[in-house]
Structures are given as structure tokens and as C-alpha cells.
Amino acid sequence: MHPIAVVVNGTRNERSVEPRLLLSDFLRHDLGLTGTHVGCEHGVCGACTVLMDGQPVRSCLLFAVQTDGHELQTVEGLAAGDQLHPLQQAFHETHALQCGFCTPGFLMTLVPFLKDHPNPTEPEIREALCGNLCRCTGYANIVKAVERYAEGLSR
Amino acid sequence: MIVEGTYALPGSPEAIWDLLMDPEVLAKAMPGTRRLDRVAPNRYEGTMGVGIGPITAAEFDLVIEVTDIQRPLSYTMQIDSKGRFGFSRGTARVELTPDGAGSSMRYRADLQVGGKIAGLGQRLLDSVSKMLLRQGLEALHKELTARLT
């Protein structure tokens, strides 16, 4: 077992972990942050995307022990209390989610993307999303949500 | 999956027949073989493990039975291997014809794979089988050359 200290959504957590423990399992089961979802565990579906030091990573392709000393953000860290993050609000307003299982991964992929691309074109949005699978929506409303969010930023 | 071709070997069919049936030589011709014992006149058992890139060379149990023997011109090998990653089995028909001082070996293997290697490795199966065949034939050639001199 390896002791680790990792800041998640601004809170420091100290735990002892087996090296093989996947970050996705650590977040979900050790820290109880079950908003991060696991869809494939081989790095294709994107549902488990979280931010590590601000960068989007697949938490099923990282060992928890590797995050020692780093900062993570999960979907639980987006809203401020009952106030949805503007991107979450845009998803709500455009009906960009159905079953919602893949949604946290989309949000966590988009947050850093939108920081770098505050005014993205549709092709840019679609390319940014190509590492996240959604089986329900057909993506159209997710693209719309991003456009609505970006409009909100530029207003 | 069918793999076939011809390959030139040193030594006439008569000269190399016993060597081809020698478990040590046979093991050389099958890359990754760790151990191979003749347990009956035409039956061999052993273990093998082939690692490719990041894939760990997990141990497979290997059984080979030689049938349809037409000494010194042809035989069929029934190959059966299984392990944690799945299984591989099938037949390999080998025909030898004299070719100058050496032999021309015609081979036709009909192999099936199953389990994880089939479900996850399909992208690489063709390349891997080509590579193993090439390595095996080269090793066989080298071994025969060494033993014949």
C-alpha cells in the first residue's frame, strides 16, 4: 500500500492505496465521488474523464497512486452549491443529456476545451468531443449546448 | 486463419525427417516454446509463451500430436494450446519434396484462436502469425543447418 495525498475539487484527501487501484475506482469507491462514471475501462468511451492539473484525462487509464501530489477535478466540483455551472445550465437548457451516464465525461472534457477555445466552431466542438461516446443523444444537442454556453460567454 | 507457403530447408527429406520429429528441433520451430517433451512416439507436451510488445508472455499448455505420417514425405500436426489468454489450435500439414541437396517444405496450417487473444487482438493476428512463422522457419533452418554439419 502506498500513502497518497491528492486534492480533489479543492479538498485534500490522504489515503493509502494499492498501486493497481485505478483512479476511477479510487474516486468512486474510496472518495465516494460517484459522478465519474465507468463505461469501458479501456480508454475509449470517455465517461470517466476528469481533470488532472487542469488537463482532461481518462481516470480508467491512470492509477490512483500516480495522482499523489496532484490536483483533480470531477463533475462534483463544477456546480457552486445549487447553482449549476454555466455549461451544466446550457446542457439542461438544450436537452443535451438523456440517460446522463456519459454526461460527466462530456462536461469534464469540455471545461478545459472551452477555456482554450472560448468561441469554437462546430467542427472544433465535434472534434473536441470525439473521445466521448454517447449512445442516447446523437450529439446534436451537446453541440448546441456548447454553442449556447459560448454565446453566453461572449455576451 | 490459414497460413501456407513453401520454404527451402537444408538436407534431403530422409536426412531431416528424424530431426523434424526431435522435440528440441520442433521447439525451435515454434517460437516461444519453453519446454517440449516427447511423451509418446507421436505426441509432445510442453509449455509456451509468446509476448508481443506490452503483452506479457503468459504461459500456454501445448500439446502436439503427429498424424497421417508418410515418412519421409509428409505428416500432419494437431496443435492444441491453451492458457489464460485463450486458446489456439488447429492442424498443420507438412509436405517435403527433394529439391537438389535440400528439401522443399510445403506447409498449410489452419489455425483458430479463441478467448482474449481473438476478441482483443484481431488487429494484430495477421502480423503476429506472419512474424511467428517467419521466425520459426528461420530458426528451423538454422537448427537443421547446425545439426546436419
Place this chain on the structure above:
Amino acid sequence: MKPPPFRYFRPRSLEEALAQLEREEAKPLAGGQSLIPAMNFRLASPGALVDLNEVQELAGISDANGTVRIGAMTRHAAVERDARIANRVPLLRETMPHIAHPQIRSRGTIGGSLAHADPAAELPAVILALDASLVIRSTGGERRVEAGDFFTGLFATALEPGELVTAVEIPAAPARTGWAFEEFARRHGDYALVGVAVRVTLDPKGRCESCRIVLLSVGDGPVMARSAMRSLEGVDLAPDAIREAADRAGSADIDPPADIHASAVYRRQLARVLTRRALTRAAARASETRQ
């Protein structure tokens, strides 16, 4: 799909990492974006991993005496965003977005991809087209290997046990050089069915002085289309010459594998079409820089 157990080491320096690799008979863990899926499937079960992610000295891009040096632990995303790469190694810049997906690129590393040597990977083909060298270290010292000598087979490289790729060095391109990368994948970010990296340099009269055509997903590793390359040397890069070279690239120069997504015949066709398209773009770029 949970990985098997392993011993874990997390060195802070290259010296420490090399010593651990040697002592523990460990496998290096770079970005882990190929290794960890294989472990989750329990196809890979390394006894020990030496995690290179905290070895700061292995990451970073520098530029000296015309050579661009990329540290092995530089992330794909960093290469993609780097202005020097965009200016000095535009072929590499053009290739980066084709590599997997954004989340993979923010974790995956240049050195990891090269050492992994997947025959479908983009970077081995590109650094071969760029005539780059790899810097390799072990506790015994440092050596340099040209890309052409580094890839030795299916997932196989010139790396010996205990050795690490520490950087890749890309020489400056001569004047009048054009480039292009093309690939065909079922979906963006998938393993390409075929890809090609092309670099051409024109002589002052506008004829092809030298060129490199390197294909991926058509063999055990990156494959140089040698007869196609020879056919263009000293030749005006007119459509007919390009078409003929592309035909060679799709036929004599490769022996592509088949899988469920593409037959060998289809891969040959894609190799032909993509090579022609890449050569056409590269030639146009080269003549732009000539003017």
C-alpha cells in the same frame, strides 16, 4: 477489467529511474495510454512499474543549432500546442490531432509512443519521415539511434533491457521542403487503416531532390516506400510521376496485413490513394516555399 498487482516505483530523477529499471527488472510507465488498457484486460502483467511521470528532466521541448529536441515525457498535447513545433516541424504538428483523442493526448507521451512501436501509430512513421534520432540512456551511458534503425519489428525496437528513450532529436529541414500527413481511419482517433507521412525537398530547379514516404498500418512497423521514393528522385513532381510513385507505394513497397476492418487489397488501395494525396500536397507546399 481490473489490472493485476505490481510493484510500483516513482523516481524523481532520470538516474533514479534508470537504476530502478535495472534493479527491479521493471517496465517503464510513461503516459500509460496503451499499457494500462492492456493491464486492465489482463493481457499485460508487468511485475514492476517505474513511473516516469515525475521525472521532470524528461519533459520539454528545446531548440538549438537547428535541431528540435523533444523530451521523451513530453505529452502529445504539449507538442500539439507548441509554437516551435508548428514552425519548425510542421509535419509533426499536422499529425498530432490524428493521434487518438484529446484525453489520450493530454496524458500520452512522445517517448512512450515511440518505444511502444505500434505498427498503427502515427509518430514512428513521422519521425522516420523526419529523419530524426532517438536519444537512449541506461545506467551504462547514452547513445543515439537513427529512427531508421530504431524500429526493428512488430512492437520491437533497438532498446535493450534497462534502456530508456530520453528524447527525440529532429534535424532542421532543408529549404524547399514540403510535407503532408494523411490517414484513413474508421473514426477519427481510431487506429488508422493506413496512414502516410511524406516529406519532399526540391532542388533549386524545382525537381525532387529527396523524399521520404513512410506508411503506417501496412507492416510490422513504419514502412518506408523505398521504390516509390527512388522513383521520384531527380524528377519533376508532376501528377503522373506522383501517381506512379503512389502506385509503387501501394504495391511493391508493402505487404499489408488484413483484419476485420480492412483486407490487404483495400489497404493497398488506401496506401496508393493516400500517398498520392500526400505527395501532391507536399509537392505544392515545397514549391510554395521555393518561391
Place this chain on the structure above:
Amino acid sequence: MTGRYFGESVLRLEDAKLLTGRARFVDDVSLPGMLHVAFLRSDEAHARLNGIDVSAARARTGVVAVYTADDLGDYWQPGPLLVPPPPIPGLVFNTATQGPLARDKVRCAGEPLAMVVAESRYVAEDALEDIVVDLEPLPAVTDLEQALMDGAPLVHDQFGTNLAAWVHQTKGDYQAARAKAHRVITRRFAYDRGIAAALENRGIVAHWDSGAQELAMWDTTQAPIPIRNGMAEFLGLRESQVRVVAPFIGGGFGPKIMMFYPEEVLVPWAAMRLGRPVKWIEDRRENFFATTQERGQIHHAELAVAKDGTILGVKDRFLHDTGAYDPYGLTVPINSQCTLLGPYVVPAYDSEFTAVFTNKPIVTPVRGAGRQHGVFVMERLLDFAARELGMDRVEIRRRNYIQPDQFPYDHEILFQDFRPLVYDSGDYPAALDKAVELIGYRKFIKDEQPRLRREGKHPGIGIVSYIEGTGIGPYEGARVTVEPSGTVRLSTGVGTQGQGHFTTFAQIVAEVLGVEVGSVEVSTGDTREFHWGTGTFASRGAVVAGSACHAAAMKVREKILALAAPLVGVAESDLVVAGGAVHSRGDPAKAISLGDLARKANPLRGAVAPGTEPGLEATAYFGPDRGNAASGVHAVIVEVDQETAAVEIKRYVVVHDCGTVINPLVVEAQVQGGVAHGIGNAFYEQLHFDRNGQLLNASFMDYLLPTALDVPTVEMDHVVSPSPLNPLGTKGVGEAGAIPTGAAFAQAIDDALAHTGIEITEIPLSPGRLFELIDHATGKST
């Protein structure tokens, strides 16, 4: 019914939980002392099980139990036959269902052999590697046509054949129709296998509370109530001792309604036996074997047409791959058989199918559930007929449509709900006109296509029609309760997997009771809240459960009026229910809030009048007489790169008719999502089995789901033909988008490559396969 909420694009009430990561899915359930399960599954597709040694696994630290079939004793039973065959004369059906753990023989790769229960999933997977299995391989059968040949290996020895079922349905006299035909179009069509690929895999958590003597089970099922009933029976418990919760479910698409999966039977059993909560979460690799699949069919079909393009008759002979077992009966092939008829007048129909056992995973409905096969065959036959007759593709369809004044229209055969295939309503010409207009069909054919062709491009257009039988019985129920707080509780038994039921059901109730939609709290999929019903399948949630919600709300409304009239002091007919209160029509100040009324409806003193019930609560059920017929037209424009065989979607248009729309936002999203699924089916998703029954692409690396770059934004328009079969007038929409997609693409690709003479008669179509077909059509071999 229209009003403040009904028919409006109300934003979803369930979103906030899902967006913030607070929604609870099955894998989020964590209980103290919980154990974790991993299954050892067969690598072989067909083999005799000679022995299994689990002793090393049992000895491993952290392993609590390992079970094989032998350890189950009497609990080992073949699963139930969920859907018995319909009463069609002459029908043959051989029943074969799966036991929870393989015994004697395995019949497809992935069949569970042993169950490991351990302190963590990691350890459970470690222990799988300790188990030694002696499987003696048998020749496998995977090909539908070969499976029926003499000497084929038998999946189930007891039948002496691989025939699982045979069904023949006819209408009119096809031979006579054929004799009169100007042309008879004959083709072979093939549809290959795929999976549902919900992003959430299946999972079960079970907890036996020995103090309360109650079993709680969280299950990713689309049908919690039948699971509850079945588990009680299997485990010898009263139904009231079992609570099944289908919480938030990460997509269903059909396979999550299979009852019972082996894991569903085993996990609660282990939890009772071990006295600790037990969790099993299917991983993605398991999902490729352990969850049911769909789509393998081969059709030999012919269309008899008159010179003017009028359909005289259709004959179809098809094989349907049911996989290793057939617990779901004939739902899928009967859907294919019925849906083939589409929106057309087909005077003579002769359709015969044979369902075939193969050494592949079980087939049960997946979004579309066999309907797309029928549509593909019929639409393609019409395309080829149009080509041969020199007719326009749109015209041949228009000429054969059932007209708006012909409803109810009886196709004279039996549908999957055992009821006659009678269409309730529709306006097919109107939908076609809108689609033709929206995609600019005429202009494309006349101007754009020739222009692009001159530029060396290969553009093509496809336009196809379909019918979807939706909203079948038997019934669903709902209970509506007005609480003293003014909150309205709505409980229904159907599970929900993202369709927006929390919102659409609330809209229905809010409309009837005149309350804010946000004040309706919906509970679905928890047998403790409501325990009568069947499940979410066949695009029936909004139709059947929605109508039940409406009926329950209407009953509560009656109670409100009866109770309020004396209190407000006016006649019931002078009361208005609005704004969370009841008031006098003439004097709005004379009012009482629903909350207060609820309190008065449950008095602590006084007497409740005989014949009345306490509380503002009512339960109601709805069972439609038969399924209704949703319909639509899809049109697509593609561009094909003939050199690489890449197909690019330029535009996609859908005009659909699902009757009265409760929430347009939800309906359009269902259509868009369905089209994405259909695009996957058409281009990307194919399970590749080798001849030994080995699946060659058992991961998301090689089984390709379309991404945001592969699915265009669909342009939509609507036709509304209310269904007379339910009070809301609604029809189902969940599966529609996925049904005609393949047919639309096939036509568009044929059109794009018309100069090659190519004919697409198979789905799915990878670029590699399209390349071969182009080569074949052009006679080139590159």
C-alpha cells in the same frame, strides 16, 4: 389535450441530478460489508464441460465463495420463457433457455462457468485466473444457412435440429399476384449482428436484511416488477419481501429487459447465502458476451409489381439468428415480418421465417427490434423496382401508400403483441411531401447532383418510409397522490433509461391537476413505490404508462372536485383546478389550495362518508387494445469518395409522426438519438464472429460506436396523426430514428455510385466492404 404543459418543450426535471453527478446509478450503491463478484466465462463457443476445479480460487486470500453449477443444487433451473410464441396456426417453437451457470455443455462464448465472490472486484478477478476448467471443444455452428444443413453441429441435442422456430403468415394469394406481375424483383438481403452498447453496462446489488427478512435488489433492468415477481418465486419469498429498484439507468435500448440474466438470478441468491451485500458490475468486455445482441437475418425476398409501380404482392423467406437460446420468443422476427409491410398497400403477402439456434450470444430486441430488417427489405425492393420500371423513387412510394382515409387499416396478419396488425392512424403522403420539400429532393436531382458530378464528386440521395408498431399492451399503472405540502407524488412501475419520463409524466399530471410541473415528483422503477406493470420496451412508456398517469390524475381530479365543491360552496361544474388550488369560476377568491384539500381528505376526526376514500390519491391502469402505428420518412444526402469508399453524410432529414406530442424537445431528441443509433447500425457497428463462434471485436477499440464527428444534426419536421387508441393520442418514438436509417443510406449510396451499377443489399456497410462491392460492380480487381 393541450395546455400549459402538455405539448410544450418543458426542460427536464431530472437533469440537475444527472449534471452534477448526484444521480444514483446501480454501481453507485455502496453498502457496508459489500462483496464483489466476477464471473469465469467460457472461451469456447461450443464445448462439453467435463470438469471445473475451483479449489485454488477458494483458497485465495480475500475470496469468500466460489460457486459452480453443482453448488447451486435445486436452485439451478433453466430461465423462464419470457414471451411465449403467438397463436399463429402451424407455428413451430422449440424452447431452450439458459441455466444460471453452465452445466454439462456451453453453447456460446461467454457463458458463465463459475462465480467468484470476494472482498473486492480486483481480488475476484485475480481468483478467476486460479480456476482450471476442462472444456472439450465441439464443432460450432455460426452460419445461419449452414446451421440448417444436414450434419450441422447441434446447439441443443434434444431437438435434433437447429431450428428454433418456424412461422408462416400470409395475406391474399401471392402466387396469383405474382402471375399477374409486370416485373418480379428478387434479391437476397443480409443484416449482420450488433449490440445495444448502452454506455452503462449491466449491474446488480443485492442485500438480504435478515432482521426484516427482506431482499433489496438494485438492478439495471428495464423491467423491475417482473424481476421482483420472478425473484420472489425463485427464492421462495413472498413478493412483498422483495424490493427491486431500477434507479437511474445509463441507457437500455432493449437488452436490459431480458429476464432473467444468469447474474440476476445468482447475485441475490449469493447475498442471502452469505448474509452480506453482494455487487456485480458487468465490465465492457463481459458486455460483448453476457448481454443479449441483435440483428442477424438473411432474407430471400421478392416483390411483384404492376407496370405502373403498384405493389401486387411480396414474398419473403428469411432466417433469423436467435443465438444459443430463445428466451424472448419470437418478438424480433415477428417485428421484421410485420414491419416489412410498412406504409404500403400490399394485397398479397407470403412471409415465412425460420429462427435458428447458433453458438452465439442470445438475441433479444435492441432498439428497432427487428423492424429495421423488414424496412430494409421492403424499401430496397421498391428501389430496385423503381429502377427497373424507370420510375422515380418517391413516386413508387407515393403510389403505394395507404391513404389517410383508409384507417383503421388491417394488414390481416398477427403482430408481436398477439393482436392483429391494424394501423390506427397516419398521413403518409403528407410526411413524404414534407421530407421531399425539406431535403430539396427535386432540386438535388435536377441541379445539385449533376453539378457535383461534373466536379468529379459522387453525391447521392436516399428517401425512405417506415412504420413502427409501438405502444403495445398489456398494461401499465400509476398512482397519483396530492400531499398536504401541495407536492404531487406520481409513481409508476416502468423503469426509465433516459427517455425523460420524470418530465413527460409530470407534464401529463400537472396539466390535469393544474399544478406547476416542478411540483410533481415522479418515482419510477421502484417496486416499493408501485408494483404492478411490465416494463419499458417496444416504445411504449409514454403511450401506456403515460396514459395510466393521465387516468390516475383524472381520478384524483374527480376527488378534488367532489371534496372541494361543498368547501368552496359552488357546484363541481363551477370549479376550476389551477395554480395548485381549486377555485370558483365566478369568484376566484373563493378557493382552497390542493395541499389544504389533501389534509381535509385525510381527517383525524369525523367520519369519511361510505363509498369514498381518504386522501387525494388514486391508482389507475391503462391497457391499449393493441399497438399503434407511428410512422415517418427519412431522407439523406451522402457523398462517396469512390477511391477510399468513405461515405460522408451531408444532410439528414426526418419527418415523423408519433401522434400527439407531449414534449417536442424530448421527442426530437429521441429521433436524433435513434438516427445516431441507426448510423451506427448502417456503417460502423458489426460483431465479427469467426466460424468457430469466436467474437473478433469484443471491445470498443474494434466495435465502433459513432462519435460526434460521425452523426450530423438531423433536420426535422412533424406530422401529427393522433392515435385513437389512447386518451393522449400519443404513439411511441423511442426506436423510430434507428429503423429506416440503413435503408436510406443504401439507397443514397446506390444513387451516388449509380454509374457503377452497385446494389447495396447488406447492412452494416464498412468502407472496406463498400470498396469490395464497388470493385465487384465495376468488375475491377485492384
